Amino acid sequence: MSAPFPIIRDADRVRRLAALPDVRPRALERLREGAVGVVGVGGLGTAAAPYLAAAGVGKIRLIDPDVVHATDLGRQILYGPGDVGRPKVEAAAAALGIQAPATVVEAVVARLGADNGAGLLAGLDVIVDGLDDGRPRDWLNAYAVETGTPVVFGGALGYEGQVVVVAPSGPCLHCLFGSVADAAADCAREGVLGPLVGVIGSFQAAEALKLLMGLGTPLRGRLLQIDLFGGGIRVLPFAPRPGCAVCGGQGVPRRG
Amino acid sequence: MMTLTVNGERREVPVVATIGELLDHFRIQHQAVGVLINGEVVGRADFGSAPVHEGDTLDIVRFVGGG
Numbered sequence: 001m002s003a004p005f006p007i008i009r010d011a012d013r014v015r016r017l018a019a020l021p022d023v024r025p026r027a028l029e030r031l032r033e034g035a036v037g038v039v040g041v042g043g044l045g046t047a048a049a050p051y052l053a054a055a056g057v058g059k060i061r062l063i064d065p066d067v068v069h070a071t072d073l074g075r076q077i078l079y080g081p082g083d084v085g086r087p088k089v090e091a092a093a094a095a096l097g098i099q100a101p102a103t104v105v106e107a108v109v110a111r112l113g114a115d116n117g118a119g120l121l122a123g124l125d126v127i128v129d130g131l132d133d134g135r136p137r138d139w140l141n142a143y144a145v146e147t148g149t150p151v152v153f154g155g156a157l158g159y160e161g162q163v164v165v166v167a168p169s170g171p172c173l174h175c176l177f178g179s180v181a182d183a184a185a186d187c188a189r190e191g192v193l194g195p196l197v198g199v200i201g202s203f204q205a206a207e208a209l210k211l212l213m214g215l216g217t218p219l220r221g222r223l224l225q226i227d228l229f230g231g232g233i234r235v236l237p238f239a240p241r242p243g244c245a246v247c248g249g250q251g252v253p254r255r256g
Numbered sequence: 257m258m259t260l261t262v263n264g265e266r267r268e269v270p271v272v273a274t275i276g277e278l279l280d281h282f283r284i285q286h287q288a289v290g291v292l293i294n295g296e297v298v299g300r301a302d303f304g305s306a307p308v309h310e311g312d313t314l315d316i317v318r319f320v321g322g323g
Contacts, residue, residue, distance in 0.1 A: 040323050042323050043323060044323045045323070129323070130323050132322055134288065134319070134321050137321075154323065155321050155322060156322050157321060157322035158322075160320055162319075162320045175297055176297055177288050177289070177290045178288070178299065179287075179288070180288045183288035183318070184288075184318070184320075184321055184322075185321025185322045185323070192322060197323075223317060225317065236292070236315055237295075238290070238292060238297050239297065241298075241299055244299070
């Protein structure tokens with residue numbers, strides 16, 4: 001009788017990644033030693049997290065207060081009918097555990113806010129924003145400015161999505177948008193094309209991996225906008241705004 | 257009328273004095289909207305006073321909140 005699964009060595013898993021011209025062995029170590037937070041495990045989070053695990057990220061902390069609903073299944077592709085009613089972080093952690101057993105996955109049932117945020121995000125190297133409303137994003141942006149922890153922001157609604165990285169030496173989210181607490185975010189009302197969250201979440205995963213490995217050019221101070229209806233992509237560069245109420249026009253300071 | 261470049265396209269719009277008036281012309285809410293005029297970010301508090309001139313280049317982006 002043969003074993004149910006062949007033994008997959010870590011070196012095999014990342015061989016295609018290691019073949020990339022800019023990826024040095026040290027970069028792979030950084031992934032293995034790295035800890036990434038995925039705040040919100042809905043459309044964006046379920047797209048980003050499997051790519052992080054597949055690339056050999058050492059630790060992934062999933063944070064989300066909600067359970068899986070039947071209306072999520074059209075776009076949140078880590079979940080199946082059997083997960084409906086189950087906490088999202090629990091269902092996602094189980095799926096990632098099968099996909100990449102060497103990755104430590106922490107499942108935290110919690111809603112990120114000012115009261116608990118710093119504790120929930122302690123020890124993370126990069127944060128992927130998979131939230132579905134504006135208010136905690138305001139807090140997350142302030143956290144990035146305060147601590148220098150890079151945050152890969154993403155949003156998706158209707159046919160339209162965007163990605164921007166808030167990281168040291170770059171502007172913050174508030175520089176461009178002001179408070180985003182009242183931003184349109186209701187997929188239930190406005191609808192969303194399923195693959196949109198995959199496109200945006202995958203972009204976020206790529207940015208998080210680049211930040212961890214220290215390679216490429218991050219989308220820092222550049223807003224990526226994707227329109228799946230018309231089939232267009234635009235990148236809008238922006239600098240810290242003098243007088244910004246969050247970063248004071250100084251952008252995000254260096255960490256530590 | 258005045259000619260502006262808005263999100264990469266040349267647009268003829270009725271003469272407006274400020275960014276706030278231009279957003280109102282396009283019926284864009286002022287919440288969670290980013291505006292760059294000739295590449296410089298304008299804060300929301302300044303929408304009502306920041307001037308718009310013939311030939312200016314504007315980028316208007318709304319924050320997309322869903323996830």
